[in-house]
Amino acid sequence: MSRFPLLTPSSPRWAQMVCENFTPFILDHAACERKASALAMSLVCKYSDRTALIDPMVSLAREELEHFAQVYRLLRKRQIPFETRDGKDAYVGHMLAHLRSGPEERFLDRLVMSGLIEARGYERFHLLSQHIEDPELQTFYADLAQREKGHYQIFLRVAERYFPAGEIEAALDRMAKLEQEALDQAPVQPTLHGGTPI
């Protein structure tokens, strides 16, 4: 399964907003990398009997933590005081609220949801790299997008170890609609998962 799972691309207006409000964006970005690492490890804890996910999730957790360290270095270099941004993420919250409740369905939905979040992250880093003018940030986000590009597939490959293709496709169709809805409803703000100004 390798088709790119997002239903619609982000608007360039989102990237424009981020370029004009870069400090809050990069603080949120640091938080997102840290949360991506924590999410991978939380799956290892929650589903320790699903041994096929342990190696890929531990590798992913390490990589996302390294991304956090890189963003933190950028903050320091730019003398942006580090602060944790742990406010509610309405985008993630919308999808979480619609996970199915049976243990198998919930496991599949979690994997698919995580894959979609990764796909959106990649898509937005790439878009940002095409709009941001600062050469160091342009290179940073273009490189990061390349490294994030395949992350959604890590979750879908784990799903393939436990579920038939048809079930994964159906979950992906359903969650991709929720992902789009989540983004359309998210508050307009310069964050990785923020809504787009009109």
Ligand SMILES: [Fe+2]
């Ligand atoms: Fe990352």
Ligand SMILES: [Fe+2]
């Ligand atoms: Fe990632």
